Amino acid sequence: MELTTADRNPSYYAQVRHHKNLVYAWRKVYESGIKSKSLETKKEICAFNENLDNKIDKIYRRLLKKKYNFTPAKGIPVKRKHKTDRPIVKSIIPDRIVQRSILDVLQSHTQIRDYISLKTSFGGIEERGVRDAIKMAYEAIQNGAKCYISSDIKNFFSDIPKDKVLEIISGYIPDTDFNNLLQSAVKVELENLSELGEKKELFPIYEIGVAQGCCLSPFVGNMLLHDFDLKFNDRGIICLRYIDDFLILGPTPRHVKAAFKSAKKMLNDLGLSVYDPFEDEQKAHFGSTEKKIEFLGCDILPGLIRPSKKGCDSFLERVEKMLTESSRLMSGSLKIFVKGKSFIETLTDVSNIIMGWGSQYSFCNDFSLMSELDRQINLMLKTYLQEYERAKCTCKEDSVTVRRLLGVRLLAGDCKSDPIIC
Numbered sequence: 001m002e003l004t005t006a007d008r009n010p011s012y013y014a015q016v017r018h019h020k021n022l023v024y025a026w027r028k029v030y031e032s033g034i035k036s037k038s039l040e041t042k043k044e045i046c047a048f049n050e051n052l053d054n055k056i057d058k059i060y061r062r063l064l065k066k067k068y069n070f071t072p073a074k075g076i077p078v079k080r081k082h083k084t085d086r087p088i089v090k091s092i093i094p095d096r097i098v099q100r101s102i103l104d105v106l107q108s109h110t111q112i113r114d115y116i117s118l119k120t121s122f123g124g125i126e127e128r129g130v131r132d133a134i135k136m137a138y139e140a141i142q143n144g145a146k147c148y149i150s151s152d153i154k155n156f157f158s159d160i161p162k163d164k165v166l167e168i169i170s171g172y173i174p175d176t177d178f179n180n181l182l183q184s185a186v187k188v189e190l191e192n193l194s195e196l197g198e199k200k201e202l203f204p205i206y207e208i209g210v211a212q213g214c215c216l217s218p219f220v221g222n223m224l225l226h227d228f229d230l231k232f233n234d235r236g237i238i239c240l241r242y243i244d245d246f247l248i249l250g251p252t253p254r255h256v257k258a259a260f261k262s263a264k265k266m267l268n269d270l271g272l273s274v275y276d277p278f279e280d281e282q283k284a285h286f287g288s289t290e291k292k293i294e295f296l297g298c299d300i301l302p303g304l305i306r307p308s309k310k311g312c313d314s315f316l317e318r319v320e321k322m323l324t325e326s327s328r329l330m331s332g333s334l335k336i337f338v339k340g341k342s343f344i345e346t347l348t349d350v351s352n353i354i355m356g357w358g359s360q361y362s363f364c365n366d367f368s369l370m371s372e373l374d375r376q377i378n379l380m381l382k383t384y385l386q387e388y389e390r391a392k393c394t395c396k397e398d399s400v401t402v403r404r405l406l407g408v409r410l411l412a413g414d415c416k417s418d419p420i421i422c
Contacts, residue, residue, distance in 0.1 A: 013177035015108075016101045017063035022056050025100035028215075029093065035356075039340070048093045059094050066177065070095050070184050072191035073211070077199045087158065087202040089188060089211035096215070099185050103215050105178070112172050116222040118229040123243035124218025130296045131363040133242050137249065138300060140238045141289045145249035149260045150295055151284035154273045156244035157217050158202070158209040161271050162186055165223045186210050186220060208271070218243055224270065232263055239263070240295075247295050256286070298364065306366030312373060315357050319377055322350055323384040330391035334404060337414075342407030343388050350381075 015021060033045035048055060062068040071092050077085035091099070106112055107126060117125055122133040153159075166186075170179045188204050188211045190196070196203070204210060210217040221243055232239035237259045238249045248263065250256040264274055277284035285294065293300040297311045307315075326346040329336035336342050354377070358370070388405070395401040403410055 011178065012105050012109075012173050012175040013063075013181060015105045016098065016178065016181065017060055019056065019060055021101050021104060022059055022097060025097045025104060026052070026056060028100050028104075029096045033093075044093060055094070056097075059097060063098070063181075068098060068181070070098075070187070070189070072189040074192055075190040075196055075200070075203050077196065077202060085199060085202060086212065087199075087204075088213045089190070089203065090213055091211075095185075098181075100215050102178075102182055102185055103219055106169070106173075106182075106219060109172060112169070112223075115172075115226055116219070118226070118233075120233050120238065120240050121222060121225075121229050121242075122240070123245075124222050130242065130298070130360075133240050133247075133296055134298050134300065134305060134363060136238075137240055137247055137293070137295060138305065140240075140249045141300070144251060145238065145289055146251055147249070147253050147256045147287070148289055148293055149248045149256050149277055149284070149286045150293065151246060151260070151275045151277060153244040153246075153267060154275065156221060156272065157212045158204045159272050160204075160210050160217075160220055160224055161208055162210050162220060163207065164270075165220045168223055182216075186214070186216055228263070228266055231266065232259055242296055245296060247293070249289070253286075298361075304366055306364045306369050307361045311361075312369070315353075316373065316376055319350055319353060320380055322346060322353070323380055327384060327387040330387060330405060337404040337407070343405055344407035346384075346407075350377075 030045055030049065033041050036042055036045075059068070071094075073089045073091040073095070076088045076090055078088050079085055120136070122128045122130070166179065166183055169182065173179065188209065190200070190203060190205060193200055193205070210220050225241065229239070229241060232248065236251050237255060239259065240247045240249070246263075248256050248259050250259060260277075264276070267274055275284035277286040287293075289300075290302060294308055297308050299306050299308050323346065326336065326341040326343070329339060329341050364370075391405055392402055395405065400410060400413070404414075409415060
């Protein structure tokens with residue numbers, strides 16, 4: 001993105017508040033929010049989009065007067081199997097817009113962009129993604145990498161020493177107003193702290209750490225690990241990093257073990273820790289590249305790249321859950337209609353999930369696996385269709401119930417009614 005600077009004040013702070021830049025930031029927030037699995041988030045996004053110009057103007061004026069204050073966010077502990085809860089921080093939409101505008105300004109700075117855009121770093125980098133990381137890993141194996149270690153950084157976002165990163169940024173951008181705004185943007189304050197109980201300790205509410213869920217957090221992480229990315233791509237070693245996941249590839253076990261030991265020490269010096277494959281084989285792995293490598297939700301094998309079993313199972317569970325939820329509501333046609341789980345809506349949602357997931361793994365070439373997943377989905381759909389037919393037969397000649405089960409609105413009853421004559 002090429003930022004539009006303020007006409008009379010080309011400061012970085014002025015770029016953040018510029019109306020066109022705020023609108024661009026909103027588009028990014030909208031694109032992300034409208035794809036959310038949360039119905040509440042989608043509703044918030046749609047509601048904010050109404051009378052948008054006035055809302056953007058309000059943000060602009062508060063920034064112009066240097067009176068923009070970030071609102072305490074909501075801490076959401078998301079459950080994970082066999083792991084501690086993931087501490088997601090959800091900010092209000094105006095805050096997300098300002099944070100996104102700050103990120104755009106940072107990424108438009110040539111020196112900062114070059115600082116984080118190292119060829120072996122992929123997460124949070126514009127126009128890079130999982131496909132690029134997997135491709136580079138496969139090419140490294142083809143070029144002679146025989147061994148690997150894969151691991152990830154424990155509690156990465158919660159343990160980032162953000163003051164260190166802010167100091168680096170201020171060296172590139174000597175704009176006091178901008179840096180003060182950035183400091184406020186990455187500070188974590190929670191409005192529901194008392195409700196979280198013991199789980200409040202999961203959240204970065206102190207001096208250390210940045211928020212998971214904030215668009216600035218991956219950027220801060222990439223800034224912090226610049227030297228890490230530089231150091232571990234030399235002397236026959238390739239280290240690919242996607243935010244907190246990394247894969248070390250090398251010609252011999254000795255090379256990758258030595259590189260991992262050095263990487264572990266470097267991260268420890270930053271106040272970060274990693275999972276060690278020689279201590280915890282469940283969360284980190286060491287082995288030969290001739291066998292399966294699990295990285296970024298993919299299995300990499302000789303001549304084959306496919307989604308991991310965990311990713312496939314999660315995908316199928318999500319499809320099954322949507323169909324099951326709709327089936328359970330079929331006994332009450334009005335309820336299924338109000339909740340947006342009708343026959344048509346459910347099939348549309350399932351189709352969109354399939355399209356999204358399939359596109360996410362479009363670079364994979366295990367077509368037999370994809371066919372097997374389709375077969376399992378077909379069985380789920382067959383059961384779902386039988387449930388729908390059973391519910392429809394129960395309704396007999398009740399056309400209202402049939403319509404609502406199907407998901408087709410009624411003119412009398414479901415559409416807005418505000419007659420002039422009552």
